[in-house]
Amino acid sequence: MQREEIVAMDESNNTPSDQQITGNGGHLLEVSDLHVEFRTSGGVVKAVNGVNYILDEGETLAILGESGSGKSVGVEAVMGIVESPPGFVTAGSVKFRGTELRGMEEDQLCKIRGHNIAMIFQEAQATLDPGFTVGHQISEMLRLHRGLSKEEATKKSVELMDRVQIPFAVERANDYPHQFSGGMCQRVMIAMALALDPDVLIADEPTTALDVTIQAQVMQLLSELQTETGMGIILITHDMSVIADVADRVVVMYAGRVVETGSIHQIFDQPAHPYTVGLMNCVPRLDRKEDNLNIIPGSPPNPINLPAGCAFHPRCSLARERCLSETPVSAEVGPYHQSACHFFEEVLVGH
Amino acid sequence: MTIFIIRRILQAAVVTLITLSVVFVVGRVVGDPVRIVIGIEAEETRVQEVRDQLGLNDPLTVQYWRFMTGALRGEMGTSFWTRTPTMPMVLERLPATIYLGVVTALLAFPLAILLGATAALKPHSWADRLINVTALGGVSIVEFWLALMLILVVAVQLGWFKTSGYGGVEYVVLPALTLAYKPIGRISQMARSAIIDELRKPYIKAARAKGLSEKQVVFTHALKNAAIPIITTTGDEVATILNGAMVVETVFGWPGVGLLTINALSRRDLPLVEATVFVVTGMIIMTNMLLDVAYTYLNPRIRFQ
Numbered sequence A: 001m002q003r004e005e006i007v008a009m010d011e012s013n014n015t016p017s018d019q020q021i022t023g024n025g026g027h028l029l030e031v032s033d034l035h036v037e038f039r040t041s042g043g044v045v046k047a048v049n050g051v052n053y054i055l056d057e058g059e060t061l062a063i064l065g066e067s068g069s070g071k072s073v074g075v076e077a078v079m080g081i082v083e084s085p086p087g088f089v090t091a092g093s094v095k096f097r098g099t100e101l102r103g104m105e106e107d108q109l110c111k112i113r114g115h116n117i118a119m120i121f122q123e124a125q126a127t128l129d130p131g132f133t134v135g136h137q138i139s140e141m142l143r144l145h146r147g148l149s150k151e152e153a154t155k156k157s158v159e160l161m162d163r164v165q166i167p168f169a170v171e172r173a174n175d176y177p178h179q180f181s182g183g184m185c186q187r188v189m190i191a192m193a194l195a196l197d198p199d200v201l202i203a204d205e206p207t208t209a210l211d212v213t214i215q216a217q218v219m220q221l222l223s224e225l226q227t228e229t230g231m232g233i234i235l236i237t238h239d240m241s242v243i244a245d246v247a248d249r250v251v252v253m254y255a256g257r258v259v260e261t262g263s264i265h266q267i268f269d270q271p272a273h274p275y276t277v278g279l280m281n282c283v284p285r286l287d288r289k290e291d292n293l294n295i296i297p298g299s300p301p302n303p304i305n306l307p308a309g310c311a312f313h314p315r316c317s318l319a320r321e322r323c324l325s326e327t328p329v330s331a332e333v334g335p336y337h338q339s340a341c342h343f344f345e346e347v348l349v350g351h
Numbered sequence B: 001m002t003i004f005i006i007r008r009i010l011q012a013a014v015v016t017l018i019t020l021s022v023v024f025v026v027g028r029v030v031g032d033p034v035r036i037v038i039g040i041e042a043e044e045t046r047v048q049e050v051r052d053q054l055g056l057n058d059p060l061t062v063q064y065w066r067f068m069t070g071a072l073r074g075e076m077g078t079s080f081w082t083r084t085p086t087m088p089m090v091l092e093r094l095p096a097t098i099y100l101g102v103v104t105a106l107l108a109f110p111l112a113i114l115l116g117a118t119a120a121l122k123p124h125s126w127a128d129r130l131i132n133v134t135a136l137g138g139v140s141i142v143e144f145w146l147a148l149m150l151i152l153v154v155a156v157q158l159g160w161f162k163t164s165g166y167g168g169v170e171y172v173v174l175p176a177l178t179l180a181y182k183p184i185g186r187i188s189q190m191a192r193s194a195i196i197d198e199l200r201k202p203y204i205k206a207a208r209a210k211g212l213s214e215k216q217v218v219f220t221h222a223l224k225n226a227a228i229p230i231i232t233t234t235g236d237e238v239a240t241i242l243n244g245a246m247v248v249e250t251v252f253g254w255p256g257v258g259l260l261t262i263n264a265l266s267r268r269d270l271p272l273v274e275a276t277v278f279v280v281t282g283m284i285i286m287t288n289m290l291l292d293v294a295y296t297y298l299n300p301r302i303r304f305q
């Protein structure tokens, strides 16, 4: 994977919001030092504590981590849709094609959301509005961002439903979400997300709630669409086999921090953080017996009261004095491969 | 959907029959209408005379049958006071009450939903607090006091509206405002909590991710789904408005069913009271039925079953 800056190609963009985002080089998406907290009656939940990553065109970046590690909140902060209150993005920067999105006026952001950066969610059925037909919900995107008339938007919606392989699209456009299966709802969400050819698609566990065969179909559909459009995808999942299939690079998160980032090969073949190693060992493999399955001992820390030093130390077999007091910073392990562990060399050797 | 509507109509019919039976039982069996009219001290022979006249000495079953079949034909007896059939008297007053009720509803419901949505948009903001205090006032205020205050300030002092009587805008605004306050209070509170509930659901996050503005998210998506519980409350408020109409019509001299009921009560005109009860209950049952159908229509999960 080349990591020289891929020059943003200006593909005859002529809608108003496209012009606002000048393709002046830079990465498609660049997130740095992102912090999000929830101020609740029980205390301040430190959900995201300094997240950095970049995404380039045509690339798939996987975000990996146990539940509660801040994956969803992190991408919601990128979209600017963290529920506030109680959520506050307290620091960091989100640059889309070099343009800072944090602190941008809300009406400007609305033009980017859904249009340049689209998002699909875990529970597709619950993320569709139960009170409107799916056709209406797809049309809404086109009418809002493209100013299409009702008829044009309806026609385009049916085309989009066709494109995501929903059978009988013309008739089904008039159905309500509860009349669709989970897999079909996710296709509707994808159709909606792709309605405006976004540059970035954020997919937050898009297949977790689906049957295995449907999962494969949805992932297949996403890769096909990516090949067609060249969009960058941020894929949140804890399915290693999915990551192995589609991801170019991986970001591993723990307790709201990025603990390791690298190419798919680096992460799978030379994991440089004890947590990543633990995750790899959790993967059930066909060539191993089930009872050899390793689960990382212990449980994720309470985000209201994170452990000092390395947040992973209570569960880390390599932990020692230094880990209790000194928070590790990301260090270069190899080309574009970083680990936030004081003793990553030992991890590399040990693996 | 059709089955639902048919079932709902049958339900309304049963409730109407039950209401009529209760009216019958309370009037003939529990109390003694004759003594109410001619007084406790009247002579026994005089009482029996009147009883025979009114058919009150017939067996209860015969009376019940006569009462029910009469009611279904729209006959609720003869007024003790005017000696004329009661139903035409009530129906003659009905348009005035419907007029007042509709103006009240048109004032109350949109305003209540707007207030509720505004409050839900920024919970705990000053706007929310202000709306909450206003709503609490509506829920707890005594109607005749509000009516008198409005008459004093807006009609007498400012001279904007008439103090009493029947007619166009200058007559209807004050009674309608008085009647509207309670429903505004309750519906706005209901709307606020229903919208806040909806705003927590995942489809709202997805709607924001689509690039909809906060106003679009609240007023199209959240409101459409919140309308389902709001409509249920609205049904109860129809009863509140019709009950409130008695006091408000009396204070403002509005010639509707409410004023008629108060007059009938003060004259101990039992058949007339029964007729007003029947008509008012019938109206409540009917509007609730219509609202239920609207409810079903708004909720596709019920509509497509």
Ligand SMILES: Nc1ncnc2c1ncn2[C@@H]1O[C@H](COP(=O)(O)OP(=O)(O)O)[C@@H](O)[C@H]1O
Pocket (backbone or CB within 6 Å): A038, A040, A045, A046, A047, A065, A066, A067, A068, A069, A070, A071, A072, A073, A074, A083, A086, A087, A303
């Ligand atoms: N609305 C909220 N209020 C309080 N805490 C929240 C809220 N949303 C998320 N969190 C907390 O933020 C942390 C990260 O959550 P999330 O990003 O959803 O994790 P995941 O990695 O499973 O997607 C969790 O500890 C969660 O409890």
Ligand code: SF4
Pocket (backbone or CB within 6 Å): A273, A274, A275, A310, A311, A312, A313, A316, A317, A318, A319, A320, A323, A328, A340, A341, A342, A343, A344
């Ligand atoms: S810094 Fe220490 S505790 Fe943290 S992962 Fe590395 S060895 Fe384990």
Ligand SMILES: [Mg+2]
Pocket (backbone or CB within 6 Å): A071, A072, A073, A204, A205
């Ligand atoms: Mg999540």
